[in-house]
Amino acid sequence: SQKIEQNSEALNIQEGKTATLTCNYTNYSPAYLQWYRQDPGRGPVFLLLIRENEKEKRKERLKVTFDTTLKQSLFHITASQPADSATYLCALVGGYALNFGKGTSLLVTP
Amino acid sequence: ETGVTQSPTHLIKTRGQQVTLRCSSQSGHNTVSWYQQALGQGPQFIFQYYREEENGRGNFPPRFSGLQFPNYSSELNVNALELDDSALYLCASSLDWEGYNEQFFGPGTRLTVL
Numbered sequence: 001s002q003k004i005e006q007n008s009e010a011l012n013i014q015e016g017k018t019a020t021l022t023c024n025y026t027n028y029s030p031a032y033l034q035w036y037r038q039d040p041g042r043g044p045v046f047l048l049l050i051r052e053n054e055k056e057k058r059k060e061r062l063k064v065t066f067d068t069t070l071k072q073s074l075f076h077i078t079a080s081q082p083a084d085s086a087t088y089l090c091a092l093v094g095g096y097a098l099n100f101g102k103g104t105s106l107l108v109t110p
Numbered sequence: 111e112t113g114v115t116q117s118p119t120h121l122i123k124t125r126g127q128q129v130t131l132r133c134s135s136q137s138g139h140n141t142v143s144w145y146q147q148a149l150g151q152g153p154q155f156i157f158q159y160y161r162e163e164e165n166g167r168g169n170f171p172p173r174f175s176g177l178q179f180p181n182y183s184s185e186l187n188v189n190a191l192e193l194d195d196s197a198l199y200l201c202a203s204s205l206d207w208e209g210y211n212e213q214f215f216g217p218g219t220r221l222t223v224l
Contacts, residue, residue, distance in 0.1 A: 004152075031210070041217075042218070043218050044200070046212045046213060046214070049212065051210075096143075096160075097143070097155040097209055098143075098153075098155060098209055098213060100152030100154070101152050102152045
């Protein structure tokens with residue numbers, strides 16, 4: 001069966017450190033993968049899109065990698081700040097729909 | 111440019127009732143997708159409307175239905191509500207139907223079924 005797995009436990013890190021979130025998938029062959037941020041009680045907000053032929057994508061303090069052999073994407077936030085605290089969702093693009101993981105809750109403490 | 115809006119914000123219904131949720135898409139977007147997000151879960155795709163036609167559907171029963179209007183706003187209707195339908199319902203608009211397009215999500219409608 002198809003599965004998308006993100007870090008099951010919440011991630012607590014200290015301000016200034018790099019946060020690394022994992023997204024593993026099975027029985028999918030996505031051509032694209034997206035990452036979203038979701039704050040409590042709000043809709044997800046798009047962060048980054050990466051294509052299957054791109055190994056890495058960067059945007060400001062964010063970096064995403066996409067390894068189609070390992071079936072894994074890593075999402076990094078460098079120099080993390082308390083304002084980065086939120087739930088981060090990975091989404092595999094399947095034609096017209098997004099298939100989301102459960103998300104990883106990130107807490108950045110001062 | 112206004113963002114995606116949804117109404118109502120919260121709704122309480124009883125089992126067996128019917129509900130209609132509304133979504134106004136972002137200006138210039140012709141595609142609306144609806145998602146259901148249960149507590150502690152990621153959003154699950156319900157269906158997508160592209161230029162007023164249903165363009166694709168997830169694993170949801172026919173009692174979940176929708177409409178898209180000429181101005182590209184959309185409705186989600188759920189008949190014969192069940193307790194498990196309690197969730198946050200999100201709509202997302204995009205420039206086009208293909209999934210790689212950035213999805214702009216609304217704030218959601220929190221539905222509670224008692």
